[in-house]
Amino acid sequence: MEDKEIKNVMDEGFKPEVYFCDARPKVVTPVANKFVRKFYNWAQANSLWILAFGTGCGSIELPPLYKARYDVSRFGIFPRPTPRQAGVFIISGYLSVKTLKRVIRSYEQMQNPKFVLGLGSCTVNGGMYFDSYNTINRLDYYLPVDVYIAGCMPRPEALIAGFNELKKLIKEGRAEGANKYVENLDWYKANQKKIIKDWDLPEYNW
Amino acid sequence: MSLKDVLSPFSAWKRTLEKPFTIKKPITEREGEDRYRGFHVNDIEKCIGCGTCEEICQNEAIDMVESYPITANKGDSGLRPQIDYGRCCWCALCVDVCPTGSLGMSNDYIWVTPNPDEWVFKPGIDEKEWKDDDKGYRRTEEAWLLDPEQEPMPVLEPEVRKNTFKEMAKGYQVTMALEEASRCLECGICIEACPTHMDIPEYIRAIRENRLEDGLKILYDTNPFSESCGRVCTARCQDVCVLGHNGEPIAIRWLKRYITDNTYEKRNEILGIGKPLPESDKKIVIIGGGPSGLTAAFYLRNYGYQITIYEKHDKLGGMLRYGIPEYRLPKEVLDREIKTILDTGVEVKYKVEVGKDVSLKELQETYDAVFISVGAQKGTEMPIEGMDTLGVLIGVDFLDRIAEGERPDLGEKVIVVGGGNTAMDVCRSSVRLGAKEVQVLYRRTEQEMPANDEEIEEAKEEGVKFEFLTSPVKISRKGDKLQVECIRMKLGEPDSSGRRRPVAIEGSNYVIEADTCVMAIGQKVDSEMAQQANIKTTRWGTFDIDPTTLQTNVKNVFAGGDCGFGPDDAIRAIADGKKAAYFINKFLTKKGEPLID
Amino acid sequence: MKSKELSETIEINQQTPTKTILNPWQPFWAEQKEFDLKSGKYLKIWHGPQHPGVTGNMALELTLQGDVVVDCKTHVGYLHRGFEKLMERRKFIQCFPIVCRICVPEPDYNEYLFAAAVEELAGIQVPERGQWIRTLVLEMIRLASLTMGLGGQAGAFGLVPVGQWGVAHRDFILDLFEELTGGRIYHMYIIPGGVRQDFPDDEFPHRVELVLQKLEKLILDIEKLMFNNAVFKARTKGLGKIPAEWVELFGITGTNARAAGVPIDVRKDNPYLVYEQLDFEMILGSASDVYERSLLRKEEILNSINLIRQIFKKMPNKGEVRIKLPNVLHWKVPAGETYVRAETSRGEMGYYMVTDGSEYPRRVHVRGASYTHAMALLEQLAVGVSIADVAGLMVSLQTCPPEIER
Amino acid sequence: MEDILNRLDQKFYVQARYVQRPNLAFVTLKKNVAVQAITYLRDVEGFRHLVMISAVDYIEQNMFQLTYILHNYQLHSDIAVRVELDRENPVMDSLHHLWAAAQVYQREIKEMFGIDFPGSPRVDEPMILEGWDNIPPMRKEFDTKKYSEETYFPREGRASCDPVKIMEKKLYRVEAEVKYEIKRVVRDNRNKSADAN
Incomplete structure (x- = not known):
């Protein structure tokens, strides 16, 4: 940003519509050439970079996953600090409404190809917080989920199995979560707005 | 900052030589x-x-x-x-x-x-x-x-109860009942096992929440003999109780007794008995005032019909009175319970034996419906030599005499033949009558005994000896002693009832000396009156009825209880009485239509 | 490295209650500072909830002047599940699987405190062996939590190897938990009346001992790599000093208070379980900065190792581990109120329970150990700190967001 | 402990006291003297550690109970001060000036119970919930399960059977009909006679 722009921001306040791309996202169609497509899928499957956003209790099992004991970096899995660099979003367990808002924002900031892993019971049907007033019950109403992993908590081995499943799906070209989100954007947005009461986000931004 | 501080972190390099944790x-x-x-x-x-x-x-x-x-x-x-x-x-x-x-x-x-x-x-x-x-x-x-242990019922000590016909079980105190009631899981598996399908979890919850009046109402919804059942029921519900799989079942029977014990003084008031009931001009006669007949009377009265009971004895109660000894079911308890039923407005004709004093045909024609519940009062005799010897008694007759207040002298040693609950009643009554030695002969082993385990256990405590795999073949009298000749048995192939059939071992005969021998091997139905009204009977002497509706071949005659299905326990008879009430009402209100779809 | 300017701004941090307070109703912690963002002198940034440096899912709203924090507001609630409400509609036995989720690194304290509160109100006495096993479990989870915390502390200042070691060694302790309880993170092992099961076999203490030896070896390495490290020392010494007067003011407990030289430790002051029979010293510091707190936690690890060894030596070999409760489906706890506390690795954790004689608790309030550390205290401490050190400071207070908002 | 409570009683009338265990006592104080009493306990009796502030909803008695637990490091014992508030208009004096930690507790109670603490810093800011537009969730009349079901779409396709009903259906349908019909008749009569009274 130019100095002048900064001054504008300071004077007039922040206007998201000026600084964020508010365009509707587009469906990413796979490459037509079979061999190139296969190569792309292979490459994508072997560099799954996780967004380091611990959204729930499941995040306690993520450090062991990255660290010496399980050391998933040998499988091409690595934590990244910012959504712009990450390709996999692990929703580690329950999501409170307040976090969901940040999660949506982070998810939309992630670049394609991007995938979502749902961890534990809470993402499927509310888990043990099914009757809580502040946690969502099923994640697939708000974000497209590619793979679910059972457990509360799942052991890191189960997480690795989840990544293997995700890799398999990517290699077969079936991990279409991001496209699903784009295709059903209105439905997802309507669901999100229904529970996020103070909606102050742009429709879509990245 | 010293040089040491700069260099010491490099010591971590030594870990490179170690086996990784990965x-x-x-x-x-x-x-x-x-x-x-x-x-x-x-x-x-x-x-x-x-x-x-x-x-x-x-x-x-x-x-x-x-x-x-x-x-x-x-x-x-x-x-x-x-x-x-x-x-x-x-x-x-x-x-x-x-x-x-x-x-x-x-x-x-x-x-x-x-x-x-x-x-x-x-x-x-x-x-x-x-x-x-x-x-x-x-x-x-x-x-x-879960707690696998049942709250023990306080009972009289074996030494005390051996000499008295006083009631043995003392009943639960409040804390015990709460403790026991709190064990219930409320699964409701037991409801099916109860022939009259009482709402067991519901009344147990009423105990737990200290709503005994509600509990009593729940009991009388399905069983007007709750007080007696709380003492003498065979408790089939406890056999299937889910806690019994890995521990002791809930003492459902004792809990039922706890409710009635604590409410009997106000029973009529709580249940609203004695208040006017709906009135109908239809008249129903019930033959036999046992548990089945009285239950039918109670519920038919609630439908509003006019009920007349014909009773052979001078008191109501049937086998509950004449088959069950006083130490298990005190007569005053039975009396007050029957009074509750009679308070609904039932007419009783005592000492009238249908078939002799009055003909069944006549009743069938004058009343709108007839319910026969005469029970199975005749003791079965063993087909062996010497049954008519002096000192050989029949179990039910023996119990009948005791119930009438007789206290016969049985001598020193008593032999009881049979393994059912009647045999247990007989042998334990004999102990109370002063017999020094009581021995039970049973032709199968202890596992096959139809009597409740509890009864067997208590009989053993009272000093009754058990002799399994043996059966009398001949009884004779020598001097003032009976000579009971027995034969040893072994278990063979399973028969139709699933139990293994006993087979005699040739030449294993032996003789036991005794003063009295009581045969408690079963009862039969006395259904002679059936011919008067052309009612069909089966080859076992029971009335030939539709097993669901209890209807006989004569449309307005129903039969149930022991005389319908053969000898069984009291709760079965009560269930039949209730069923009869329902179907008689259906028969009378929906003339001509089939009773079940 | 601290610049000269920075060390000046750190002076702001040293305000103490001894300063004359003009308005007694508006002491320094209640002052609302206003910054003119439009002037261009200040910048407001959010540190979290999506940030690799925060402990758990919480956010700090920082106002910066240059790279120095001049104002900090904490924002929590990202992990709120309403446990206290959920417990009100669950029976007493049904509560214990959910309470352990209140604090993820140390679930067993929640289980223990919930059980202890119920036991006190219901008048249940836990068998002796059950008490010893409970103590063992609590010390083991303290060990696991501290080991990971130490790794996190080093990691926040860029010392990644300590993080690698710490998390991996915590895993060995979790393996032991898996053997003992059947669960890895959430053990659900301490239930009202005792513990669920006894040791899996007689060799279990031996396997624990092997892990303890590994840990002792690790501590030697950590000492060299972390505490004798010039960079770590330079960044942490003098950072985040908590004056001793603040301890009562902010309700600081645990290592954070002991690092300031205030001798409070629930294990010594109000001994619970079998701590009276164990022989240990309260570990005190004086400097009360990030370095001192980390050092104390390292000492606590050694202390826990010592305690676990003592427990195995002193505990009875045979005996009941739990007493039978009345039917748990209809279990009613008599009406009453109580507060029980225990010393977690972060400080005093407590359960305030109100019952009304029904099958459900009327109210359970959880005093999370880091509740005040992470909220009121961090807001004051962060002022004057370089933005690069905020994450390290936050870790050094051992904040645990799930127990703050429950 | 008894001495402290007696001294407290002399200064500020203690409405009710209850010693749960030798080092934990509960005292109920009037709302208008509570903050003074807490200041007295802190400054004179040495209860210098504010353990926590919590609220309990007694919806049946139409009141909230605030509980302040204070700890004395020398005596190693606690006093819990209970204050009863009217449920219609729950307002309590703030004690953020005594302890820095108190403001956080007060914010939470304001949010979760709707009890106001005028003067407490940031007390009106939402702390945990965001965009909450319902009654404060920790109040007893708020039904969290109902709210969750209405708001968060539980997964469909779950149905459970009752063992009793299924056994009735499968094993003794006629007899169950008999049972319910008889039960109905008996209850009708009983209710009628009860009405007649």
């Missing part, structure tokens, strides 16, 4: 520990579908669902748990509470799928790779959350 093949290398709580497994043979796991699950993750190939059966609801892994938190409370111990958890923990609707499965039924896993979390005895 697990080479994460998924296959390390399976869950022996106690790991993974996915559920269920032994579907052991599981009885009681739903306790569903109740304790704080996540509402468990549903009880019908599951092929399991179907409902006695003591098994036919339901099996279905677990939603979108809810489960792997706490294993369901495993720790499982009354049968069927539920467990495998140490398998990996399950990934892209489809969120897959996460529901029935352990033990759906094919999963961990279905037959042996490892994993299983409930141990110390982790079981």
Whole structure:
């Protein structure tokens, strides 16, 4: 940003519509050439970079996953600090409404190809917080989920199995979560707005 | 900052030479520990579908669902748990509470799928790779959350009760009843086992919540003989009680007794008995004032019919009065219970024997409906030589005499033949009459004895000796002693009832000397009156009835209780009485239509 | 490295209650500072909830002048599940699987405190062996939590190897938990009346000892790599000083208070379980900065190792581990109120329970150990700190967001 | 402990006291003297550690109970001060000036119970919830399960059977009909006679 722009921001306040791309996202169609497509899928499957956003209790099992004991970096899995660099979003367990808002924002900031892993019971049907007033019950109403992993908590081995499943799906070209989100954007947005009461986000931004 | 501080971090380099912590093949290398709580497994043979796991699950993750190939059966609801892994938190409370111990958890923990609707499965039924896993979390005895021990009933000491006909069981105190009632899991498996399908969990809850008046009302909804049943019922419900699989069942009978013991003084008031009932001009006659007949009278009265009971004896109660000794069911209890029933406005004709004093045909024609519940009052005699010897008695007649207040002198040694509850009543009454030695002869082993285990146990405490696999073949008299010649038996192939048939061992005869010998091997029905009204009977002498509606071949005549289905316990008779009331009402209100669809 | 300017701004941090307070109703912690963002002198940024440096899912709203924090507001609630409400509609036995989720690194304290509160109100006495096993479990989880915390502390200042070691060694302790309880993170092992099961076999203490030896070896390495490290020392010494007067003012407990030289430790002051029979010293510091707190936690690890060894030596070999409760489905706890506390690795954790004689608790309030550390205290401490050190400061207070908002 | 409570009683009338265990006592104080009493306990009796502030909803008695737990490091004992508030208009004096930690507790109570503490810093800011537009969730009349079901779409397709009902259906349908019909008749009569009274 130019100095002048900064001054504008300071004077007039922040206007998201000026600084964020508010365009509707587009469906990413796979490459037509079979061999190139296969190569792309292979490459994508072997560099799954996780967004380091611990959204729930499941995040306690993520450090062991990255660290010496399980050391998933040998499988091409690595934590990244910012959504712009990450390709996999692990929703580690329950999501409170307040976090969901940040999660949506982070998810939309992630670049394609991007995938979502749902961890534990809470993402499927509310888990043990099914009757809580502040946690969502099923994640697939708000974000497209590619793979679910059972457990509360799942052991890191189960997480690795989840990544293997995700890799398999990517290699077969079936991990279409991001496209699903784009295709059903209105439905997802309507669901999100229904529970996020103070909606102050742009429709879509990245 | 010293040089040491700069250099010492480099000492970490020495770790490069160590074996790394890393697990080479994460998924296959390390399976869950022996106690790991993974996915559920269920032994579907052991599981009885009681739903306790569903109740304790704080996540509402468990549903009880019908599951092929399991179907409902006695003591098994036919339901099996279905677990939603979108809810489960792997706490294993369901495993720790499982009354049968069927539920467990495998140490398998990996399950990934892209489809969120897959996460529901029935352990033990759906094919999963961990279905037959042996490892994993299983409930141990110390982790079981339920209490396997029944609250003991305070009873008179064997030495005291041997000499008196006073009631033996003293009844629960308040704390004991609360303790016992709180053990109930409210699964309701027992309701099916009870012939009259009492709402057992409901009245147990009433006890727990200290609403005894409500409890009494619940009892009288299904059983007007609750007070007697609370003492002498064979408690089939306790046989299927879910807690009985790994411990002692709930003392349902004693809890029922606890309600009635604490409310009998105000019973009519609580139940609103004596208040006007609906009145109908239809008249019904009931032959035989036993449990079955009186139950039918009670409920038919509630329908509003005018009831007349014909009773052979001078008192009502039937086998409850004449078949059950006073130490189990005091006569005053029976009297006050029958009075409650009569207070609804029932007319009774005592000392009238239908078939002799008045003809059944006549009753059938003058009344709108007839319910025959004469019971099975005749004792069976053994087809052996010497049955008419002096000193050989028939069990039911013997009990009848005691009930009438006689206290016959039995001599020093008494032999009782038979293994049913009547035999137990006889031998224990003999002890109370002063016999020094009482011996029970039974032709099978203790496992096959039809008498309640409790009764056998108590008889043993009172000093009754048991002689199994033996049967008398001949009785003669020598001087003032009876010579009972017996033969040893062995168990052969199972017969139609599923019990192994006893076979005599040739040449194993031996002789026992005794003063009295009581035959308590069964009863039969006296159905001579049936011919008067052309009612069909079966070859066992019982009335030939439709097993569902209790109707005989003569449309307005119904029969039930022991005389309908053969000798059985009191609760069965009560159930029949209730059923008869329902179908007689249906017969009278819907003239001509079939009683069941 | 601290610049000269920075060390000046740190002076702001040293305000103490001894300063004359003009308005007694508006002491320094209640002052609302206003910054003119439009002037261009200040910048407001959010540190979290999506940030690799925060402990758990919480956010700090920082106002910066240059790279120095001049104002900090904490924002919590991202992990709120309403446990206290959920417990009101669950029976007493059904509560214990959910309470352990309140604090993820140390679930067993929640289980123990919930059980202890129920036991006190219901008048249940836990068998002796059960008490010893409970103590063992609590010390083991303290060990696991501290080991990971130490790794996190080093990691926040860029010392990644300590993080690698710490998390891996915590895993070995979790393996032991898996053997003992059947669960890895959430053990759900301490239930009202005792513990669920006894040791898996007689060799279990031996396997624990092997892990303890590994840990002792690790501590030697950590000492060299972390505490004798010039960079770590330079960044942490003098950072985040808590004056001793603040301890009562902010309700600081645990290592954070002991690092300031205030001798409070629930294990010594109000001994629970079998701590009276164990022989240990309260570990005190004086400097009360990030370095001192980390050092104390390292000492606490050694202390826990010592305690676990003592427990194995002193505990009875045989005996009941739990007593039978009345039927848990209809279990009614008599009406009453109580507060029980225990010393977690972060400080005093307590359960305030109100019952009304029904099958459900009327109210359970959880005093999370880091509740005041992470909220009121961090807001004051962060002022004057370089933005690069905020994450390290936050870790050094051992904040645990799930127990703050429950 | 008894001495401290007696001294407290002399200064500020203690409405009710209850010693749970030798080092924990509960005292109920009037709302208008509570903050003074807490200041007295802190400054004179040495209860210098504010353990926590919590609220309990007694919806049946139409009141909230505030509980302040204070700890004395020398005596190693606690006093819990209970204050009863009217449920219709719950307002309590703030004690943020005594302890820095108190403001956080007060914010939470304001949010979760709707009890106001005028003057407490940031007390009106939402702390945990965001965009909450319902009654404060920790109040007893708020039904969390109902709210969750209405708001967060639980997954469909779950249905459970009752063992009793299924056994009735499968094993003794006629007899169950008999039972319910008889029960109905008997209850009708009983209710009629009860009405007649």
